Amino acid sequence: xxxxxxxxxxxxxxxxxxxxxxxxxxxxxxxxxxxxxxxxxxxxxxxxxxxxxxxxxxxxxxxxxxxxxxxxxxxxxxxxxxxxxxxxxxxxxxxxxxxxxxxxxxxxxxxxxxxxxxxxx
Numbered sequence: 399x400x401x402x403x404x405x406x407x408x409x410x411x412x413x414x415x416x417x418x419x420x421x422x423x424x425x426x427x428x429x430x431x432x433x434x435x436x437x438x439x440x441x442x443x444x445x446x447x448x449x450x451x452x453x454x455x456x457x458x459x460x461x462x463x464x465x466x467x468x469x470x471x472x473x474x475x476x477x478x479x480x481x482x483x484x485x486x487x488x489x490x491x492x493x494x495x496x497x498x499x500x501x502x503x504x505x506x507x508x509x510x511x512x513x514x515x516x517x518x519x
Contacts (some may be wrong), residue, residue, distance in 0.1 A: 406493035410486055417482025421475045424486030435468055484513050 453459050453473050460477075462470030487510045494502040 406490070406497070409493070410489060413486050413489060414482060416430070417478060417485065421479035421482065424475030424478060425472050425474075428468050428473075428475055431466070431471060432468035484517075487513060504511075 406482065433508055452468055453462065456477055459470050460471045463474040490506040491510055492502055494500075494506055
């Protein structure tokens with residue numbers, strides 16, 4: 399292999415490593431911000447409170463994170479963590495196409511379409 403050839407395995411591992419690290423940093427920042435805002439409050443264990451309704455869609459979560467809502471920042475970090483393997487599969491479609499391995503392009507494209515479909519519904 400020459401220096402100009404793309405090593406798909408190295409790029410895929412970099413995508414996964416970077417996604418996990420970025421996600422962890424975002425979640426940690428949101429957690430620190432949440433504790434700075436609410437750390438002194440006593441939890442109400444008698445009443446279960448689900449996540450706020452404005453954090454149920456990725457679009458709303460990112461919109462709230464732009465306004466420095468600590469729970470939205472944590473959820474945005476989790477969205478990055480979810481997006482990481484999806485980005486990996488998307489890159490594999492591209493990488494297999496560069497290698498002209500059409501069987502794996504088809505398999506990776508099928509996996510990507512199933513992932514995107516399941517997230518969309």
